[in-house]
Amino acid sequence: MFTTTANANPSYYRQVQLPAGSLHVYASDALFGALDYKVFDMANNNLQIPGNVYMSYTPDVHVGVGTCIGTTAVWNARDGYVSPSIVGSDIGCGMRVHATNLGGEELRDVRVRRRLVKAIEAYLPMEEHARGHFSDIRLEHVIRKGLHGLPKKYVPDSYSPRKATSLTHVECAKFGFDEEHLDRFADTVWHRSHRQLGTLGGGNHFAEIQEIRIDEASRGVAEAWGLYDGQVVVMIHSGSRAWGGAVNQHCSSELAKTMRARGLGTADPKLVFAPLDSEAGQAYTHLLYSALNYAVANRHLIAYAVREAFRDVFGPKAELRTLYDLMHNYAWEEEHDGNAYFVHRKGATRALPAHHPDNPEPYRETGHPALIPGSMGTSSYLMVGAEGGKPNYYSICHGAGRIRSRSATKRLVTVDEFKASLRVGTDSEIVVNQRSLESIVDESPQAYKDVDHIIESVVGAGLARVVAKCKPLATVKGA
Structure with a gap:
């Protein structure tokens, strides 16, 4: 069905020639060899969209709906195409990391970690808030202005400009758009989306307490970011909840009508x-x-909810400074070599190197943090982009990548195996908020690729380098 060619580093990159065009795959020999043939079928369908400029897979690639998770796909901004399938249903799903002023030794006692998880649960509902919660937040302000639409009380560091990171240490704090399109949604969508604002949701979304270890070769970057060995950080994974779901459902239907009218389509x-x-x-x-x-x-x-929980447990001295917030399910316009492109990333993270003009000002000299979660119970990573990422439009992985479905995981992985991976019953237990691990066994490490192998491919391909490895201490999961 296809032929492959390799560049100067064949161990981590291949150009795969499919009937509809070229696919660039960044993965080790072992990861490439283990890919399901369906990922190539999906790529061939995606490459049939007219005018495609570039398409690639990251090493965590796996089958999705319409398009694989782990895809970067590019069109010219002037006469290109847009695809909800190459964005994903959870629009804007992404990562956020906050650096605390606490060290890992302050959470060594498993009882402290349990107190912290319980406190987070009290502030952070998984699915919906109770009526009246966040009643002082106007959803339409958030939809229109992003972070700038939140009341000042929820952005407390904005009162201290020298210390403020909430509005500056993010990939984008506000996206502009034509607000007339908001009239497409019924009151029920607005109501449900308001109730879900500030919630994790289910699936692979989480808030995790981690302890970091700096990669020696990147110590200068880590110090510039204000990181140090043994520091406790908070990693958050969530997306656009009911609002993004409504956008995806409504617009996919409308785009399908356009496809039929214009005779567009694939297999x-x-x-x-x-x-x-x-x-x-x-x-x-x-x-x-x-x-x-x-x-x-x-x-x-x-x-914000996690910060309140930390202060309940550790007192007002506890600080949670925004390190970075970025997306891995989105599409937008970018400039590359003076040309405007419309870049889709579905399960792919943008990782810019030092001095790239698109870096936020605080990270102009170093490159911004690229936030890569592992699977539940395994390490996560803080990375920074490298110049070698330019041919791939500076895209890297977004996580470990599933190797089996949720139903297959439930059949093949026992609760005892899951407990062992979390070291349940030991002093080093990764504390989880779920009362029954059986309910989230489909999120066990056995459902995912080895994140260390994924990171090895990213580094080996010259796309990015490791700044710090993050060891999980406690995890809060959605139902």
């Missing part, structure tokens, strides 16, 4: 796309940005 009926300049394409793009505003504010409010 996969779940792959939806349309020209950027079409009415449906324009509507989706504007509403996509509204969901990105929701997602970044959602993660911010989750972090």
